Amino acid sequence: MADGYTFPLDENVDRTPVRFKNRYGIEIAADLYVPKNATGKLPALAVSGPFGAVKEQSSGLYANEYARRGYVALAFDPSFTGESGGDIRDVASPDINTEDYSAAVDFLGLQDIVDRERIGLQAVCGMSGMALTAAAADSRIKAVATCSMYDMSRSMSRGYKDGYTPEQRKQVVDYISRQRWTDAENGTYARGYHEVPFDTDGNMLFGDKVLPDTLPEGADPITSTFFDYYKTDRGYHPRAVNSNTEWTATTPQAFFAFPLMANIEMLAPRKALLVAGANAHSRYYAEDVQAKSPENIDLVIVPEADHCDLYDRKDFIPFDTLDEFFTKNLA
Known part of the structure; x- marks a missing residue:
């Protein structure tokens, strides 16, 4: 508006x-x-x-x-x-x-x-x-x-419907931990998924936006629901993280540590x-x-x-x- x-x-x-x-x-x-x-x-x-x-x-x-x-x-x-x-x-x-x-x-x-x-x-x-x-x-x-x-602590540390395996939880923690060295070396704070996903082969996925700029054909219902609010005239705002970018990649670390x-x-x-x-x-x-x-x-x-x-x-x-x-x- x-x-x-x-x-x-x-x-x-x-x-x-x-x-x-x-x-x-x-x-x-x-x-x-x-x-x-x-x-x-x-x-x-x-x-x-x-x-x-x-x-x-x-x-x-x-x-x-x-x-x-x-x-x-x-x-x-x-x-x-x-x-x-x-x-x-x-x-x-x-x-x-x-x-x-x-x-x-x-x-x-x-x-x-x-x-x-x-x-x-x-x-x-x-x-x-x-x-x-x-x-x-x-x-x-x-x-x-x-x-x-x-x-959010349950979501970030255990995945959707607690879907992370114990090994995947350790993988996410290791990724976030090592990202801290990268951020410290660069003097910047990289963006990354705050709820780190895995593909069907068990590989960790990376990205710097919560939502895509355009909704892909056949998008899953959860992505479609959020897209319809944050990326359209219905709810888009230039200052909103979800409308434009992603959280800092190391954000989930505290949510693992402090439920x-x-x-x-x-x-x-x-x-x-x-x-x-x-x-x-x-x-x-x-x-x-x-x-x-x-x-x-x-x-x-x-x-x-x-x-x-x-x-x-x-x-x-x-x-x-x-x-x-x-x-x-x-x-």
């Missing part, structure tokens, strides 16, 4: 660019969405994701909708991506990106219009694991909702709501997390929806259900 956002701003919502720092001193770029003519102390949500997206895409759309419904909503770019700080561009960290959520809570809690006892998180896709991890370690976060969740959600039981008695598309290739992530803690984590399956339908398709995103969840759990 002409203003750089992939969705229209609701006429009843004000949007203001803001900046704040996380505890590592990295400046986080965000947009603050507030209902027009709002008064009193409102519930608030920090919103981010998908992994490799920017605040002008899905997270902004969610924040816009929540503000329309009476929340203060903060859509932010994680460290090292979009307009946020970090000298090395397009690198991810399970620790720092989890911290970004707590830093967003810091910021929201300082706003006069926010009730700091009613702050929650809304995450989309690959930032969901970080949101759940942040909530488990930060009691100020009263509730968490995710849509199309990915556990997300290792202490998910610390979330209780606070609640989480996980929303997944019935046809989403990522559905198993939400199902497996919910099965670990059914007493305080609920699961909603959206009929006929695929993974990216929950990025921006308002006819699929169950905003009424999400609103009801936060109304109850941010009370």
Whole structure:
């Protein structure tokens, strides 16, 4: 769209660019969405994701909708991506990106219009694991909702549906480890697949873009789903990793070393709501997390929806259900 956002701003919502720092001193770029003519102390949500997206895409759309419904909503770019700080561009960290959520809570809690006892998180896709991890370690976060969740540490270190063999896991670790020497020698940071694939003969594949510039004939359904969002007018953004390039090749190393959600039981008695598309290739992530803690984590399956339908398709995103969840759990 002409203003750089992939969705229209609701006429009843004000949007203001803001900046704040996380505890590592990295400046986080965000947009603050507030209902027009709002008064009193409102519930608030920090919103981010998908992994490799920017605040002008899905997270902004969610924040816009929540503000329309009476929340203060903060859509932010994680460290090292979009307009946020970090000298090395397009690198991810399970620790720092989890911290970004707590830093967003810091910021929201300082706003006069926010009730700091009613702050929650809304995450989309690959930032969901970080949101759940942040909530488990930060009691100020009263509730968490995710849509199309990915556990990026599981994805990077074990492959799709845990498909890596033990030997393949070792191959990926060796590749990433040796890439560090190459980067150090060159003084640059090479790009490479953040989820390293293998061909049918067991050979590791390499590339410097998440998605191809043109969709090849006979592309697999997962690639087609992501392409339809990130590489078309529907969701393309020039600052989004997934629309243009790839993460740094060594990004997966930290996700091998530090698995997300290792202490998910610390979330209780606070609640989480996980929303997944019935046809989403990522559905198993939400199902497996919910099965670990059914007493305080609920699961909603959206009929006929695929993974990216929950990025921006308002006819699929169950905003009424999400609103009801936060109304109850941010009370």
